[in-house]
Amino acid sequence: MATYFGEVLSVYSRAVEEDEYDDLEDENEEDVQIRREIEEKREVQVRWCPEVSKTLESSGELQCSNMIIAVGPSAAGFVSAYVLSAEGWTQVGWVSLWNERSRGSSRPDTVPQPGEPSFIIYQQNSSPSVLICQCTCYIAEDQLFQCAEKVLSSVQRRGLNVTVLSDSTLAEYKTPDYLNGSGTPFLRALKTSSYTGSMLCPLLEQPNIVTGLPAAVLSHCQVQRIPAVLFQCYTDVLHPDSVAMETYKPALSCLSTSVKLEACPSVEVLQKFTRISDAQSNLYT
Template identity: 60%
Template sequence: MATFFGEVLSVYSRAVEEDEYEDMTNENEEDEQIRREIEEKRSVEVCWLLGSQDGPLQCSELIIGAGPNASGFLRAYLLSTPGCTAVAWLSFWNERSRGSERPTATPGPGEPSCVLYRLESCPTVLICQCQGFVAEDQLFQFTQKVFSCVQTRDLNVTVLSDCSSADYKTSDYLSGSSTPFLRCLKTSAYTHTVTCPPLEQPNICSGLAAAVLSHCQVHQISAVLYQCYSDVLHPDSSSMQMFAATLSSVLKLEQSLSADVLQRVTRVSEIQSNLYT
């Protein structure tokens, strides 16, 4: 209604039944409850496998592998060596994730989506192998959880990721003989030498690798991202070996020791990609 001075006043209409108003209120409460349950279900949790943890782990190097080739490389070259111990694992659920929904004392049925490892030969190096898909609404929380597990002072982060060569934008013709290849991005705090050319514009990185690099840039953490562009959908030995040079300054990789393991990793991926499995 309007007053004599033209002011519009909001007046409760008696035509609306009180029952209808209560139904609308109940629906809003149900929507909020469903939203809270979804947020709780999609939350990221950390489970320590070596008992209670008083504080963040002390380490100088954090290596994160995201993607089939990156995680396969870590499994073949680092995680297959003796003295590799899992210290924690991150549990999360989404429509494309693998593993159980909530962390327990030990990983449940299926393979954990993300595991943190420590090498006895290099106790200052922590390895984060992420095999599961992290949804967009979980990237910020996932990154916060990972870096809450480690001491960030004087920390150097190396992110290994892989991407399809079809997503690489260039004015030159990209032949099959030129793949796989590496490109890198680094934060302003990273002062070490990189082993490949920087990622050219207008190419961008996305997903977990971009979330980690953005977190490191905001918090002034030394970090570099190495992205492998490959034309193969599944892990292959050529793409995995591209990452070997990126860790040469951090770890000594024994090529002869990991050759057989590398073949087993690629063989498992070929079996899983069968049309009838």
């Protein structure tokens, strides 16, 4: 029937068998159970090495002054070629997750194997208060915020500074001016309100936006009042190259006292992270 507002109301007949209601209730319970199993399977887990786990059990959080989060092939390649190869770094943890595009095991306790998409956490040997998170795997939308929250909740907030390195295609950059090839790649930055450091590149102009894990990390830091800055590199190449990697060097210049950068990585090191994958298929093969 309809009310005087024209709203249609559902009316159930008493002639309906009770068995049909029981079937609906059983079906709803089954849907809830399936949904619960999917949520448990897609839950993000942060795993730590035994030494770090003992520290977390005793103090509840890690003493960290600087955390660098590299997201994307170019940003992760820069960290590997210019940072991790310069000094002694040790893998102390990793993030295990499963989604529809992950190629690794669905077991949350599985250590990521070399060559697989991964989210690995490194700690500097000479300065344990510096952590690097290197993410090259796909993280689904429903996993972004829990991934950022679980990683950042493991470290102390007092005195913490977060630097996010991310890469994006030039096609996603919106500007009224024409951009030629000579002006790429370039950096743009976003920061939280509590960040007071110097800006080494222009701020990201409107209406450009940041998405994915970098946006989730920056949003978490804004809510928790953690000083954080995001440096996003816009490039016109699909695969990481040495030119795009060098673009990130000014972004870590403020951390030169605690993070040593390799001035000029060897050709072998650069080729390892700039190797272009072969085409899987095309019209002629």
